[in-house]
Amino acid sequence: MRRARSLRRDLALSLSAGIVLLWTAATLLAIHYMREELDELFDSALQETAERLLPLAVAGDRLASAVEPEPVARAGDHEEGLTFVIRDASGTTVLWSQGASAVTFADPLPPGFRTGPDHRIYSAQDASGQWTIEIAEPLENRREAVEETLIAFVVPLLLILPITLALVAWRTRVGLARLRDLSREVQGRDETDLRPLGTRSLQVELLPIRDAVDRLMARLGRALDAERSFTANAAHELRTPVAAALAQTQRLVAEAPESLRPRAEGLEAELKRLARLSEKLLQLSRAEGAGVLAPEARDLAPLLHMVVEDFRHAPEGWRIRLEAGPLVSHLDPDAFAILARNLIENALAHGDGPVEVTLGPDGLAVTNDCRPIPAGILSRLATRFERGRTHGKGSGLGLAIASGIVNGAGWQLRLASPVPGRDGGFQARAVPPQDSTA
Secondary structure, three states, rough: OOEEEEEHHHHHHHHHHHHHHHHHHHHHHHHHHHHHHHHHHHHHHHHHHHHHHHHHHHHOOOOOOOOOOEOOOOOOOOOOEEEEEEEEEOEEEEEOOOOOOOOOOOOOOOOOEEEEOOOEEEEEOOOOOOEEEEEEEEEEHHHHHHHHHHHHHHHHHHHHHHHHHHHHHHHHHHHHHHHHHHHHHHHHOOOOOOOOOOOHHHHOOOOOHHHHHHHHHHHHHHHHHHHHHHHHHHHHHHHHHHHHHHHHHHHHHOOOOOOOHHHHHHHHHHHHHHHHHHHHHHHHHHOOOOEEEEEEEEEEEHHHHHHHHHHHOOOOHEEEEEEEEEEEEOOOOOHHHHHHHHHHHHHHOOOEEEEEEEEEOOEEEEEEEOOOOOOHHOOOOOOOOOOOOOOOOOOOOHHHHHHHHHOOOEEEEEEEEEOOOOOOEEEEEEEOOOOOOO
């Protein structure tokens, strides 16, 4: 199953990616302009050095009296950053600096700048046009300057970037905290809890969502109340006429001639089924409504003994095997009796052999023998009027009533077929929450 995307994660990643991209673009743009400015600065320094150096070199007619090229002595022991040569009008070198390379100054150059493989060279003439100076600066100097400036610019940003990303992650988590609380509250509700959402201090963007959910739950609540009211009223109103019709039919069975007696008995059976159905509808209305929890906790074992004792008087009551230990719970006694009765009736109607009824800290479990029920049918057995593959008598409401009661009490209804550890059978287990007094 594909994992659901996280809004907080998506927001944090998108903001972080945006910051990194903008920072990278700004850094590259800054490097571009920085290199241009540094080139202009170095070129200006190179030009100014040449213009200051040439007048000093030709002063006193030293170059005019030179018979052959003269080197300029070093002013101390240091690496030569700039080298130069001075040529006469014929292009002959008459003066050069220590470290000047014959390859760099191989040919005379016209005035202006030129970029060689390893040097940036500037050429200038004096006012008379007799002398020309060519001064060269290694390109490595400029690259080092750019690299050092870039390091000084980027390193602080690299140190700040993780802090920025951490702040983005923290701020998105804090900013979406109310959304997370709202999501948890909605997720923690079951189908019977239709109260308005209680999450407060929501941002303006979340208020319409909360209000829309509240309106939807209010509409669902009104619809369910109307349905339960109709079910309860209809079932209640049916009880009296059905009971009266059943009494008359039983009298008719006793007085009818032999030719009419089978039809009268069939009518009696149908009226009995209708009476059971009306009783189940009343129980369903009670199970899906409020009132399945009692103010005080009590032991449910004596109540289960009373329910099972009522079944002992039925024709198939001998099949029940009871093992009841203490279970203290807030479950309403009448609701628990309806729960136990429906689970036992379901087991007697749709199974063969003994019906095992157990009660303890793990809840109420009712087990009967039958062929294994397919998983597709098993998952639907707790819905209304779902009877599975059976020819037994029943309305298909027993497990739906049990499910409504356990859900209203915060319990769980777990259905299993085959029974764990067996080849067949069916087990319905009502499991209380970890707090045994729930």
